[in-house]
Amino acid sequence: MKENLLAWLEEGNITIPSILFSEYRNLNLNETELVLLLNILTFLEKGNQFPTPEEISARMTISTAECNEILRRMIQRGFLEIIDEYSADGIRFEKYSIKPLWERIVTQFLAQRQNNQVSTKMAEETDLYTCFEKEFGRPLSPFECETLAxxxxxxxxxxxxxKAALREAVMSGKLNFRYIDRILFEWKKNGIKTIEQAKNHGRKFRQKQIQKTMTKEEIHQSSVPFYNWLEQ
Incomplete structure (x- = not known):
């Protein structure tokens, strides 16, 4: 039992990026091609740099001839390559490299992320225009659309x-693009980049405005002469 467990451990493990399983279909790889590439990766990990079609097909449900054909196709399609190496004594030998596979996966992953970001940005922009038209109660003019852009x-x-600047303008009762532009300018000058920072800044600004209004009212009241009805 112990010997069997040790033999199992000596077989080793390979690390496979999970993105390979989620993206192989988008790379136009089928399951047989994927398993063949994984078998080559296993051989490489165990030190067999150039496994023969016989060795690879022995682990799969395909014939040697089918394995040869798939290997040729993988090289032509840029998922696998054969490179020349030299040993310490200068002897030339060939080995498989699956670096092209990883490069294709990275390219696919980055392209997918970029597409997702573009889709998200377009959705956010559409939602933004909708918010403005809803608050203004009318379609935006070409100039206003250009300002938003x-x-x-x-x-x-x-x-x-x-959107936060729009809400701030609504709360202040000054719903116009010039006022919103001023809010955005002040926020950028003060390094405000998150919605929470914008809310706090808006709250403080309104409090200052209330204090200024109260101070003006107090000054106005003190400037009005006091009429003493008791002296009449």
Missing amino acids: MWMDDDHHDPIII
Whole structure:
């Protein structure tokens, strides 16, 4: 029992990126091609740099001829390559490399992430235009649409921050693009980048405005002459 367990451990393990299983279909690989590549990876991990078609097919449910054909196809399609190496004594030998497979997966992964980011950005922008039209109660003019685009593309304001500035303008009773632009300018100057920072800054600003209003009222009241009815 102990010897069997040791033999099992000596077989070793290989690390396979999980993205290979989620993306192999998008790379137009079928299950047989995937298993063949995984077998080559296993051989490489165990020190067999150039396994023969006979060795590979012996682990699979395909013939040697089918294995040869798949190997040729994998090389042609850029998933596998044969490279020349030299031993310490200068003897030339060939080995398989699955580096092209990893490069294809990385390219696929980055392209997928970019597509997701573009889709997310488009959805956020559409939602932003909808929010503005809802608050203004009308379709935006071409100039207003251009201003929105400039806030995102030129000033690099996040759509969430622009929405927050819109809410701030609504709460202040000054619903116009010039006022919203001023809010965004002040926030950028003060390094405000998150919705929480924007809320805190808006709260403090409104408190200051209330204090200023109260101070003005107090000054106005003190400037009015006091009429003493008892002296009449």
